[in-house]
Amino acid sequence: MSVDAKDILIRELKDSLNEQRELNKTLQSALNISNIQVQELTVQVKLLNEQIDYMKRKLFGSSREKMEQQTDGQLSFNLSDESDETIEELPAAEEEIVVKKHIRKKKVTFAEKTKNLPVEIREITLPEEEQICSICGTHLEVIGKETVRKELEYIPATLKVVEYVSVHYGCPKCKIDEEKPNIIHAPVPPALLRSYASPSIVAWVIYSKYVNGMPLYRQEKDWLQYGFELSRATMANWVIECTDKYLRVLYEFYHKLLLSREFAMADESPIQVLKEEGREATAKSYMWLFRSGEDDTPPIVLYKYASTRRGDVAKEFLKGFNGYLMADGYTGYNKVQDIKRCCCFAHIRRYFFDAIPKGKNRDISCPAVQGVEYCDKLFAYERHFKEKGYSYKQIKNGRLKKEKPVIEAFLSWLEKQKPIKGSKFATAVTYALNRKEHMMTYLEDCRCSLSNNLSEQKMKSYVIGRKGWLFSDSPEGAEASAISYSIAETALANGLNVYKYITYVLEKRPTEEMADSELEKLLPWNDKVFEICKIER
Incomplete structure (x- = not known):
């Protein structure tokens, strides 16, 4: 009996040991799963914290991407340790690259700032009754003058009505001798539009919206300060009609010139257009930007409105362009044919x-x-x-x-x-x-750019303007905005006074019948145009 009892006890202990082993395996498996879950959760927490830090930096941090000064132990990218002597055409002496210290720019004097402004001299004299010597009563005489101070005076814009009166001429002899008198009317220059709009007022509306970022509803209030009621609808119609009738011709000539260049840049940004056919008002459309590169040729900046971001837009716009295209990583640009893509x-x-x-x-x-x-x-x-x-x-x-x-x-x-x-x-x-x-x-061509910053800078002008006017009411308005931005930013990139340039173009009234040689006389880098429209500095 005792032997059987021992066997039973041994069997029970073995069974208990097996159960403990199975329990240990179960617990170890659960522990492993928990460790894996902890690792996964740790990674998720790390990623979420990374996202939180990123969003905080975007919302509240500096938008600058400049790195702080390096400390000891960091990667040594000191260019002064490297010689340029093996680069062709360089001087024989080895050059040392010295990191520039921050030097405060020399303060521009008031005289330098105002050297191109007209000067009005206001002499302050004594009243006639005070020009008597208080000692002997003799009349005082001028013995000298002293400039005490200079002030900058603002002259507000003013409006005036210009009436075009045609003078009629008649021959007095024919009036007596002939049955029908000979009457000649002095020809009147054609109107810009079928309204009271002049090149100067339309140019100011375009300049205010597309350069200064002032929406039409704010311009509407501004015109009231000049004593004239001008509705935003009227201004919108002026811009759409002038861009379609006159500025589009120049825009298409710009486009033709851009396609003949060897270097181009591109970018795109959303735009909301309310009344696109077959689309909801909240649908996202795009404003594309195509510009010339950094090859020392006169810059051309073109905007293109499209209802989509598909690469077919870039493919169609750059059809005929054979050269280097600098853009961001968007794969839609891969559809553009016969180009070499550069990396930003x-x-x-x-x-x-x-x-x-x-x-x-x-x-x-x-x-x-x-x-x-x-x-x-x-x-x-x-x-x-x-x-x-x-x-x-x-x-x-x-x-x-x-x-x-x-x-x-x-x-x-x-x-x-x-x-x-x-x-x-x-x-x-x-x-x-x-x-x-x-x-x-x-690396294939030294005129290629290392980054797409130039096109991003010009796209920023559009983005800043969009913050003010928010959306375009119709596709026609979005197209007019693209053309207006193109004319304004191309003029600005070439150092012109945008208002003067747009006024000059509207006064010349470019048409589709004009030959290329005539349109070339309206380009911002034309010597005559530059002399008339340059920014006085």
């Missing part, structure tokens, strides 16, 4: 900059900071070439010698990164790797 390193840098964790801007061990540093070195070289006034040949040689190795090292570094999936840094790495096919395109 400013966009690549921006993705890495946004991936820098809070408080890690100066931590070189942070991979995102390293990505920014690679881009910064390329921009540093570009600034150096520009400041030294290098020729195109020198720039090309400098890029191949110094910038190409940086890009190669950058690509090698990108391939080694293993970012957390879904993180800002993962997005930056993916974006950069997707651009690697076009990263070195700009």
Whole structure:
């Protein structure tokens, strides 16, 4: 009996031990699952905190993307350690690149600011009864003058009505001798529109809205201050009719000239158009921007309204263009045929900059900071070439010698990164790797740009204006806005007074019957146009 009892006890202990082992396995499995869940939740918390920090920085932080000064131990991108002596056409002496210190600009004097303004001299004299000597009663005489101060006086705009009166002429002899008198009417210049609109007033409406960002409803109030009631509907009709009748001709000539260039840039931004056929008022349309590159030719800036962001818009607009196209990473531009796409390193840098964790801007061990540093070195070289006034040949040689190795090292570094999936840094790495096919395109021609900043700057003018007028009422209004922005920004890019230039163009009334040689006389870089419409400095 005792043996059987021991066997039973042993069997029970074995069963209990097996149960404990199974329990341990279950608990270990549950623990492993919990650890995995904790790791996943930790990653999610990290990503959510990253998003919170990013949104806080966007909402409340500085919009500047400039990095703080480097500290010891960071990547050494000191250009002064590198020699330019192997670059062709450079002086034999080795040049040293010195980082410029912040120097406050020399304050412009009042005399320099007003050198092109008319001067009115107001002499302050004593009243006649006070021009008597208080001692002997003799009449005082002028012995000198002194300029006490200078003031800048504002002369408000004024309106006036211009009546065109045709003078009629008749022959007195024919009136007596002939059966029918000979009467001649002095020809009156044709009206700009079938209304009281003049080139100057329409030009001011366009200038106020598309350069100063003043919506028509605010202009409507402003006109009342001048003593004239001018409705926003009337101004809108003026702009639409003038752009369609006159400015469109010049716009299409600009377009033709842009397609003949070797370098172009592009960008796009949303626009809301309320009355698009077959679409809701809340549907998103787009304002596209196409402009010339940095090749020392007169700049051309063109805006294009479209109801979609499809790449077919760019394909159709740039049909016939054969050259280098600088744009962001939007794949729609891949539809444009017979071009070479350039990569915008400013966009690549921006993705890495946004991936820098809070408080890690100066931590070189942070991979995102390293990505920014690679881009910064390329921009540093570009600034150096520009400041030294290098020729195109020198720039090309400098890029191949110094910038190409940086890009190669950058690509090698990108391939080694293993970012957390879904993180800002993962997005930056993916974006950069997707651009690697076009990263070195700009090395082929020294006139290519390193970034798309020029087109973004011009698109910003539109975005700032959009904050004021919010939307376009109709496709015709959006098209008129695109043409008006194009004429205004092209004039501005060429250093012209936009109001004077638009007035000049409307006075000349360009038509489709004009030959190219006639339209060339209306271009902003035409010598005569520049002399008439230049900004007085």
